[in-house]
Amino acid sequence: MTELLYYPDNEYQKEFDAKVQKKKESKGYITLNQTLFYKEGGGQPTDKGKITWNDKEASVEKVKRKQEKIRHYIEGDFPEPDQEIHGEVDWDRRYKHMRMHTAQHVISWIVLNMYDASTAGNQIHEDYSRIDFEPAEFDEKDVEKIENGANSLIEKGLKVEKKEMERELVEEQMTEGRTNLDLIPDHVDPLRVVEIGGEDICPCGGTHVQNLDEIGEINIIERKSKGSNVERLKFELEEA
Ligand SMILES: [Zn+2]
Incomplete structure (x- = not known):
């Protein structure tokens, strides 16, 4: 493990020390006892x-x-098992x-x-991201309302608070349709949740900022229908 x-x-720590557990050079990876x-x-x-x-x-x-x-798929030298290494995240x-x-x-x-409309999928990138909503049918006015909201x-x-929460409590407090809890295996309890402004609770394993003011400004750059009742929004961020 x-x-x-x-x-x-603890998403703001950028460097850490760890010990190599396994080296699998033929497949290009190592495992560590802990990681950032x-x-x-x-x-x-x-x-x-x-x-x-x-x-x-x-x-x-x-x-x-x-x-x-x-x-950890690495390129360069390969450390041996039990080697202490220092790791630095590309911040x-x-x-x-x-x-x-x-x-x-x-x-x-907001949506x-x-x-x-629920979030049916999302893909994040460094420069833009997209979200699919279902059931949804947006026009240009809706897009403007979503962006402004x-x-x-x-x-x-x-x-933005990140914490562990008992599954039962998440089921009670999460707005219906925010995410499909059935997709998370039953044995996962507690769940790691991301709570914004004490209101939006969503189970999520991703890394997040501490305050919304770090985001900057959201620009929705594209709206596209993806089949019946699914709308895709693409957005970019302007620096805070
Ligand atoms: Zn998330």
């Missing part, structure tokens, strides 16, 4: 960065979860993902409140 050092609320690198998943891309030890160095190109282990990339992911939650929240929440500077 790899301990996730960024959980449940976010593994791809939940629509959020992998962290990148580097690890160093003695006079050696490897770049971390991709991080993936395989059961309880986190595989520029990670912080963009944090701002984007929290922005996605804000838009998903659920205003149109009773999301940006006015950001202007309020609402706090």
